[in-house]
Amino acid sequence: MRQTITNFLRGIASNWISKTGVLLVTTSFVMFSIFQLFTMLGLLTNAYIGLITYLGFPSIFILGLLIIPVGWWKYVHETGRSTRELLAEKFGPNELAPNPFGATLIRTIAILTVLNVTILGAASVRMLHFMESPEFCGTACHSVMGPEWATYQDSPHAHVKCVECHVGEGMGALIDSKINGTWQMISVTFKLYERPIPAPVHQLRPARETCEKCHWPSKFHGTRLKTYTRYQMDQNNTPKYTTLNLKVGSGESGQASGIHWHIASKNEVRYGAIDDRREEILWVEAKQPDGTFKRYDNRRYDPATPVNETRILDCIDCHNRATHIYELPEKAIDRRFSEGLLQRDLPFLKREALAAITRNYPDRNSGLEGIRNHLTGFFRQYSPMIIGERLGAIDSAITVVQNIYRRNIHPDMNVTWGSYPNHIGHETDLGCFRCHNMDMVDTDGDNVVNECTTCHSILSFQQDEPFAYLFPVKPGEREGDMHEYLLDEFLQSFKK
Known part of the structure; x- marks a missing residue:
C-alpha cells in the first residue's frame, strides 16, 4: 500500500505546479502532526503556535490539494493528450486494470480522499476547540485584546471561557461569531479598530442566555455584608471603614425585593438612553401590577431629545464590568x-x-x-x-x-484611568444615580426613590471601626442623630 501511494504521488506530480501541491500537502500534514503531538504533551502552549497549527497548516494543506489538480489540468492542456493516455503513461497496467473492488488507482484515490477528509475534519474540530479557549481570545491579537486579557485573568469570571458570554450556544451563535470574527480580523489587519474598544458591546449575548446560566433571578440572596477599607494619605496610611449591609434580595416574582427587584419579571424596567455608553438616561418606565407602565422623565433634558437606545433593564445594565473590571x-x-x-x-x-x-x-x-x-x-x-x-x-x-x-x-x-465606567454602586461613577436621582420625576412631580437605605443599611461610613454605628450613640457625639437613625434602620430592616 505504501508503494502504491508513493507511485500515485509521483504519478500526479506531472509538473512543477503539481509537485508544489504534493510538497505542500505532505509537509503541512507532517508538521501538523508534530505540532499537535507537542501540544498534547504540553510542550507547546503559545497562542501563536496554535494559530500556526490549527489555521496555518490546514490552510496550506487545502491549498496544496487545490494546486495538484490545477497542475494536472495544465499538464493535459500543454501535452494535448487525453487524461486516459496520460494515466496509461504515468501508471502501469496493474494499477489501471479493473477488478471487483475497482482499479488500484481508483482505490488509492478513494483511500486518500477519505484520509484527507478525516485530516481536515480533525483539524477543524481542533481549530474550533482552540479558538474557544481564553488564551486564543486574549493573546492571538495581543495588541488589541491585551487590556481585556489582563483584566479577565484577575476577575471573578477568570475560570469562565470567553465564548460562554461572547458567543453562546448553538450553531447560529457559532456562525454569527465567525462572521463577526472575520470583520475583526480585517479590522486588526488594517488597524480599523477603535482605541479604546468601545463599550458596551452591543452584540453581546442576552443576559438571559448567559448570566442566568449560573446566576438565576429566583435565587434569594438576602443581604450581603460588605466592608470597604480606605486608607488615608497620612504618614501611617490610616484605615477608615465603610460597612454596608447590601439588600440584594431576589428577582423572584413572588418575593421580588432589594436590589434584584429590578430584574423580576413582574417588575419589568425599561429605559431610554441618550448616549451610546448608557450613562445619560432620558426616561425610565416601570411595570405596574395592572400591566401598565409608570414613566419617569429626566427633567434635565428636553422631552424631544432623541433616544439613542431603548432597553429592557437586565444584568449588564448594572453589572457592566462583570469580568473586564478596570480599577480606579x-x-x-x-x-x-x-x-x-x-x-x-x-x-x-x-x-x-x-x-x-x-x-x-x-x-x-x-x-x-x-x-x-x-x-x-x-x-x-x-x-x-x-x-x-x-x-x-x-x-x-x-x-x-x-x-x-x-x-x-x-x-x-488609549486605556487609562476611568476609560471604562463601572455602574455597580455609585461611589466613583454614576451607576445607580443614572436613574435614581432627584431629576427623574413622574407626571405628579414625584421622583424615583433615591434614599440611601433603600438598597443598603449603613453600619459605618469612613469611621475608625467597621461597625461604628452598631454601638450606642455617645453623649455629645457629632452626627449623633444620623448614627441613631442608621442603627434603627438596620435593626428595623430585618422585621420586614
Missing part, C-alpha cells in the same frame, strides 16, 4: 493594602503611590520606570536611612504599584 487608582491601592501586598508602616505610601501611578506617561515602559523613580526618590528624600533599612519592602511596594499600573493602563489602546 485609589481603590486599586487600597485593595493592595487590604490584601497585605502593601505595608502600612512605609510612611506616606498611599499618597506617593497614588501620585506615581496617576501621572501621564507616554508609554508603558516610561510609566513603569517613572513609578520606580518616584517612589525611590521620595523615600530617599524622606529618610535616607529608610532606603537601607527597608529596601526589600520598598522594592516590593514598587513592584506592586507597577503591577497596578500594568494591569489597568494600556497606552497602546
